[in-house]
Amino acid sequence: MLSIGFIHTTGQALPEHTGGRRRPRAFASTGIDVMNFCSACGNPVSQKIPEGDNMVRFVCATCTVIHYHNPKIVAGCIPEWNDRILLCRRAIEPKSGLWTFPAGFMEIGESTEQAAIRETAEEAQAEVALTSLHSVLSLPHIGQVYLVFIGKMRTERFGAGTESLDVRLFHPSEIPWDQIAFTVVREALRRYVDDLAKGEMTLHVASIPGSLAKPRLEDDRS
Numbered sequence: 108m109l110s111i112g113f114i115h116t117t118g119q120a121l122p123e124h125t126g127g128r129r130r131p132r133a134f135a136s137t138g139i140d141v142m143n144f145c146s147a148c149g150n151p152v153s154q155k156i157p158e159g160d161n162m163v164r165f166v167c168a169t170c171t172v173i174h175y176h177n178p179k180i181v182a183g184c185i186p187e188w189n190d191r192i193l194l195c196r197r198a199i200e201p202k203s204g205l206w207t208f209p210a211g212f213m214e215i216g217e218s219t220e221q222a223a224i225r226e227t228a229e230e231a232q233a234e235v236a237l238t239s240l241h242s243v244l245s246l247p248h249i250g251q252v253y254l255v256f257i258g259k260m261r262t263e264r265f266g267a268g269t270e271s272l273d274v275r276l277f278h279p280s281e282i283p284w285d286q287i288a289f290t291v292v293r294e295a296l297r298r299y300v301d302d303l304a305k306g307e308m309t310l311h312v313a314s315i316p317g318s319l320a321k322p323r324l325e326d327d328r329s
């Protein structure tokens with residue numbers, strides 16, 4: 108069962124709502140999900156603002172399909188075993204050789220909780236029971252949202268999955284902060300360690316700005 112104590116917002120301020128119409132952005136300038144050909148009919152697509160919309164979309168002139176590209180959910184888990192947490196050293200790019208907690212894109216047909224449990228099994232060969240949702244971290248510049256859960260390891264068994272070079276238990280004082288793969292992972296771990304020090308886990312909702320997260324380097328994780 109997933110239990111959430113209470114919602115508490117810390118860290119980066121939530122993006123300010125400016126009101127009015129959002130300024131349309133061209134996809135080409137963001138590097139997110141650039142599309143050249145229509146996935147419905149195979150003909151070239153162009154970027155335009157459809158009638159009644161206020162955002163630039165990829166539109167097929169041949170079959171008139173409008174292709175909406177929306178943010179992707181990454182589900183992650185901080186696996187706990189007694190007073191230590193399980194981290195994986197990545198075997199794949201980007202950021203091969205650096206450390207992360209298990210995390211990856213959700214698959215169609217699964218819940219966020221199932222995705223976090225699956226990623227933990229795949230990357231760390233560990234079985235967890237999720238205990239709480241710890242952080243919701245938006246990366247608007249690359250169209251990703253991280254949902255990071257805390258999970259209790261059911262047994263001490265773990266190992267390196269095909270996407271990991273090494274998997275180890277770390278006491279919070281031993282976390283290799285200078286070898287963490289992604290800014291968003293570091294931000295989640297920092298909040299987790301802060302909560303441990305306070306003796307109370309709270310749910311964190313924050314946005315990681317592009318200048319902090321180094322756009323494009325954090326993209327395409329799997």
Ligand SMILES: [Zn+2]
Pocket residue numbers: 145146147148149150167168169170171172
């Ligand atoms: Zn088409």
